[in-house]
Amino acid sequence: MAFVDLNDSVIAQVRSAADIVDFVSQVTPLKLAGKSYKGLCPFHREKTPSFHVDRDKGLFYCFGCGTGGDVFKFLALTERFTFPEAVEHVASRVGIELPRRRKTTRESDKDDLLEVVDEASEAFHQALGFPDNPARKYLDDRKVGEDIIKKYGFGYAPDSWDYVLTRLARKHGEKTLELAGLVMPRKSGTGYYDRFRNRLMIPIHRETGALVGFGGRSLDGTDPKYLNSPESDLFNKSRLLYNLHRSKDAMRRIDRAILVEGYFDSIALDHAGVPGVVASMGTSLTSGQASLLRRYTTKVVIAYDGDDAGKSATLRAAPVLLAAGLTVSALDLQGEKDPDTLIQNQGVDRFLELLGNATDIFDFALKEWASNVKTLTGREKADRVEAFMPLLSAVVDPVVRNDAAQRIADGFHLEFETVWSKVRGKAAGPVERQVVRAVPSGEKFVLTALVQGRLGRDKVEGIKEGFFSDPACRTLFSITKSAISAGQPIDYSEIATHLKGEAELTLLSEVTLTEDLEDVALGRLDEVLIPMQKAYIERRKREIQQDIEEAVRNGDHSRERQLDTEKLELSRMLSTLK
Ligand SMILES: [Zn+2]
Structure with a gap:
């Protein structure tokens, strides 16, 4: 990302140049319905569209979950862009050149780290060309070809304490190398040494494509087998999925992700052309990784290792995915060790065949836990049913949860109520449910009428900002009113620029995308006003x-009289309203 100077007029210019329908369509298909476009909401699960987009106003709003905003907000939610990143992304898409600015220290620090990681990757890649090195031998043994080595950027960290240090410390400084996770301070006093030694290096990218760290595979049996870059500002493993930057577009297009354990599983499948593959980098999937996936897809197929450890890892990962609102199924490798081995032994077509037969996670679990149900004692049965509870409780949709409980009851030859009584009370709600703020409906109605241009100028003049108790309503009202009073058309891009708060932008989207108010309803405006x-x-x-009480305390009689008059005037106004 380049660094640019974002002022209000530039932001408004970019916003009004962008076609929001164009950006949203890449995530969810839209159809023109009346004045606005309609589609299935990408932020909550639904079967009938309640997600509206207004091309002219540049706003979106979902009447199902209450998510709304402009094109920048949309990109922030779907692509995890920061606000400046979103502006910059849109600007480059619509061909607006943004004015440059100096970077903040923090930004340039982060840039330095990214540069260091890039250069380290380059150095590791070079080392792979060293004669007689174990990384090359390892890749040869696995029959990893030159094309794969290039494409996935493999490298070699030589068996040395200062390979990276001697190459990069002079230019970047030891401290920067440490922050980038490449070197560690010596325990005995001063100096640093390389973190990765005698390891095959696998570059790890963020979903944006930025290289942020490495997974290093041990080549001499040293533990751990895989050593990752340490947690830092740059490298946050609980929010990273290996290969996501390559697979996210396909994942979104076909609405399916394939989740594997290891780097090599991911590489084997990805290279064979299987779309939407990511690796969890270890078996403990985090909720951060699950919600990252949920931004690109609604369905996940778990293809972990075929052994018992892999199967129990599958059943541990599933609740995390379910709780993020994903539909989960699992793949049976039919005796093969892992997807990589399966592809090597039987080819990609066999994998695709098994993928086609992937079973719903509850059926997968039933096969694991209830296949020998006739031989189980009552106690064993109880334990097995209990093992299902994390899965059942994680299901967000009540209908799906109910159905799964029924299948579990059938699987164990139990009454539905027996299973259901265990799950009730444990059920979790959606993990990231939008909190819909309670804006008083009357205030929303008046604001909608105003924004839709349905109130005469005299009527507008009679309404005061103070009539609104909700702060977001108040802000929107005063901005819109001053445009109307000045006889100007309402410029939504301009308004959106002046809104500093999230709540205000959401409210603006809601009132502008609300269907035109009926005349009958408008006729009863006074009942609200x-x-x-x-x-x-x-x-x-x-x-x-x-104020009067304060004036009395201070002995300020003239102020007291003035306030009394004001209060009297208000009482008089109130009586005319009754
Ligand atoms: Zn929604």
């Missing part, structure tokens, strides 16, 4: 009363 006005007057009177 008058109570708002009354509430406003009551609030003002209470405030004035407090």
